[in-house]
Amino acid sequence: MFAPFHEALADPPGRLSLLRRRSGRPLIGVAPAYFPPEWVHAAGGLPVAFWGAALPVARADALLPPYCCPVARSILEMELAGRTAELAGWVFTSLCDTLVNLREIFRRLSSRPTLVFPIPLATDPFARRRRLAELIPAAFEDLGRLTGSAATGASLASASRLYGEIRNLQRRLYSLRRSRPGLIGVRNFYAALRAGFFMEPEEYRGRLADLLSRLEAAPEPPAGRRPRLFLSGMVVPPDEVLGLLEHLGLDPADDDFANGGRMISRPVFDPQDPAGSLEAAIFGGTPCCCLHVPGTDRAAVFPRLVREAGAGGVLLLPVRCCEPDAFERPAIGAGLAAAGIPALTMEMDCESLPLESLRTRLEAFRELLEESGP
Amino acid sequence: MTRLASFARMKELMTGYYLEAKTTREKPVIWLTSGAPVEYVYAAGALPVYPENYAAMCAASHQAPPLLEAAEAQGYSPDICAYARTDFGQDLLRGGPAGGLPPPQALVCATNICRTVVKWFEAVARKNRAPLFVVDMPFLHDGLTREALNYVLGQFRALEGFLAAQTGSAFDRERLLATVSLSREATGLWRKTLDLARHRPSPITALDAFVHIAPIVTLRGTPQCRDYYRELHREVADRVVRGEGAIPRERYRVLWDNLPIWHRMRWFETFFAERGLTLAAATYPNSWAAIDPPPGFQADDPLEALAVSYLNLYIHFGFTQRIDYLERLIEEFALTGFIMHSNRSCKPYSVGMYGLREELSRRTGLPGVVIEADQNDPRQFTEARTVTALEAFLEAMKPIDG
Incomplete structure (x- = not known):
């Protein structure tokens, strides 16, 4: 059932090559986070989202210091190693200081075009909304330069519909995981989610719909007490860590990964209300450590998310050297402790994972x- | 540092400033980042407090380590900016030269120096239940644009309302204009002072500039700040007239890129002076020295000019503009090489630095070295490694008239 999803993630360079041949569209690499993939599709491209990879970093050491996060380092490593050679261009957002400068590094590496979407952080809501409204046409103009064709009203409406359907299917997948513990294995769940970053959206929609039909019709998994967890961090951890959770019978009920729960909680872009829907697509939904949303305190919201998920504990999986996440960790930890929710923090360094020590913990x-029981 | 007589005056000025910050009952205390428009805060009758400046003071006086450790014991990762950790530590231990900072009634931060300050100030705002106003300044990947400028100006207008709510009185635009005028005078004098380092021998080094930066960061917009930089400029200009250098025998003239290593100032002073190396130029002090705006942005309107000066910062530039600027400094200050501080605490400055070093060397034909350290955390400094890197750099560098 899950094989096509795992297959999509198995060999990124091979996959990119296949995608380019099959789709006939220019492939556009999308760095983290919150750039609407439907915009790329509407402009005739095929978005491929990169969230870092568990691989040894050698070449990128020459350009990025070790105190940069492994997400940025591994994306650069892939680029320098020629593993992303099939891409026609890159899209960045100003999510954090490292990614802002990473875009500048990429610009100097090759003549391939890059686009940056600066996420506004103004406290003043009017300034923020006005800024977003200004940035939209500029982003489409830049996208046209990347893909070689311009988005039209019709292509944007169609892409928004397509990605909206995918988002709804992904929400169903999350809902199923929450309501039927043990039905979906940890690795399978995240493969089904992340494969969307490396598939043509039409194919992904079809496969995901099919998977959901089969899962919904599947018999109940054997009853048994498995501790339910809320997973938190910037990105879905490497497969080895997911495998460990599965092996140890730890059952994620929900998560707030930027390429997981945070992503699916946000609406897709609505061409009928460009600035408003873009604002919701970036700032709405589950809070993100990289964004400033006046009036929202992620640390205060967190215990509620955990309770709603029905989780008995929280596994915090911060990426090494991710400053925005690290700033919020003490407040989140204190909030969980005050709410009596057990939590474990395990820093994720994709360049070297101490699996045995992680297993013990x-x-x-x-x-x-x-x-502590339910 | 080289003993400028103005140092005593600066110390007096900063002592008075911190004394007022710690004791004021009348003025609301507003915490600010170093790149936020302080002119608005002074014009509102509030008192700005800079945790960055205080963190640097803690490190320079070797009082940072216990504060860093206290913050880490609270769960703050050693991966986050050491200024922020020092600040969290001073709050926990009431530590540092002033015995801790007064808590903020409100906070204003600007993203022109980094986005990290947003997270830092959010944490302080949460702890103190104080409102936070973020002035978002878009990174200039391809230079200044009219849209970015208008975006910032719109936020400046909203800031007036935010500050009025804090002080309880209407925002006074006339007072703002007077403050901006004082601020421009002070930044102009600061720039003229730094530019005197073009003379050979250089009458001032970047290490002096790092020390004498405190008033331009904390007090710009006040008459005391302007008066102080008049005095400093006069003293440094007198050195030029006398042909007096900042160090006894200037053999090398070098650029320093990034923040200083506050906890090692004296060590660097000795190391450089013994080898005849003057840090004649640095990018960091220029952040408050009004870098010339691009054509089309020399605004007559003082508030627009103010917004331009806050946007037009070196670490807010894309790399093409950065490297052009470094090359220009090397030429204008007749430099013989450059030192880049790969600063664990400052990603906007440091991420991408390795590539810039190579490119700048290629363009200028001059040697450059990257040293790994941290502006505030002495645990990230390895003396032997730094000496080895600097000695190799000195060997590769051709002395003046050599």
Whole structure:
């Protein structure tokens, strides 16, 4: 059932080559985060989202210091190693200081065009809204330069519909995981989610719809007490870590990964209300550590998210050297402690994962959750 | 540092400033980032407090380590900016030269120096239940644009309302214009002072500039600040007239890129002076020295000019503009090489620096070196490694008239 999703993630360079041949569209690499993929599709391109990879970094060391996050370092490593050679261009947002400068590094590496979408952080809501309204036409103009063709009203409406349907299917997948514990394996779940970054959207929609029909019709999984977790972090952790959770019988009920729960909680772009819907697509939904949303305190919201998910504990999986996330961690930890929710923090360094030590800590955490009971 | 007599005056000025900050009952205390438009805060009758400046003071006086450790014990990762960790630590321990900072009634931060300050100030706002106003300044990937400028100006107008709500009185535009005028005078004098380093021997080094930066960061917009830089400029200009250099025998004239390593100022002073190396130019002090705006942005309107000066910062530039600027400094200050500080605490300055070093060397034919350290965290500094890197750099560098 899940094989096509795993297949899509298995060999990124091979996949890119296949996608380019099959789709006939220029492939556009999308760096984290919140750039609407439907815009790329509407402009005739095929968005391929990169969220970092678990690989040894060698070439990127010459350009990025070790105190940069492994997401940025691994994306640059892939670029320098020629693993992204099939891309016609790159899209960046101003999500954090590292990504702002990473775009500048990419610009100097090759003549391939890059686009940057500066996410406004103004407290003043009018300034923010006006700025977004200004940025939209500029972004489409730049996208046209990347893809070689311009988006039209019709192509944008169609792409927004397509990606809106995908978003709804992904929400169904999340809902199913929450309501039927044990039905979907941890690795399978995230493969089904992340494969969308490396598939043609039409194919992905079809496969996801088919998967959901089969899962919804599947018999109930065997009953048994498995500790339910809320996973939190900037990006879905590497497959090895997901495998560990599965192996140890730890069952994620929900997450707030920027390429997971945060993404699916946001609406897609609506061409009928460009600035308003873009604002919702970036700032709405589950709070993100990289954004400033006046009146929203992620640390205060967090315990509610955990309770709503029905999770008995939280696994915080911050990416090493991710400053925005690190700034919020003490407040989130304090909020969880005050709410009596057990939490375990395990820093994720995709360049070197100490799996045995992670396993020991997870086992101890599982015991703690089992003792505290539902 | 080289002993400028103005140092005593600056110390007096800064002591008075911190004393007022700690004791004021009348003025609301507003915390600011170093790149935020302080002129608005002074015009509103509030008192600006700069945790960055205080963090630097803590490090320069070797009082940062216990503060860093206190913050880390609270769960703040050593991966986050050491200024922020020092600040969290001073709050926990009431530490540092002034025995801690007064808590903010409100906070204003601007993204022209980094986006990290937003997270830092959010944490402080949360702790103190104080309102936070973020002035978003778009990064200039391809230079200044009219749209970016208008966006910032719109936020400046909204800031007036925010500050009026904090002070309880209407925002006074006339007072703002007077403050902006004082600020421009001070930044002009600061720039003229830094430009005196074009003379050979240089009468001032970047290490002096790092020390004498405090008033331009904290007090710009006040008459005391302008008067102080008049005095400093006069003193440095007198050195030029006398042909007096900042160090005894100037053999090398070098650029410093990035923030200083505050906890090692004296060490660098000695190391450089012994080898005849003057840091004649630096990018960091120029952040408050009004870099010339691009054509089409020399505004007559003082508030527009103010917005341009806050947007037009070196670390807010795309790399093409950065490297052009570095090349220009090297030429104008007749430099013989450059040192880049890969600063763990400052990603906007440091990410991409390795490539810039190579490109700048290629363009200028001059040697450059990257040293790995941290502006505030002494645990990130390895003396032996730094000496080795700097000695190799000195060997590769051709001395003046050599």
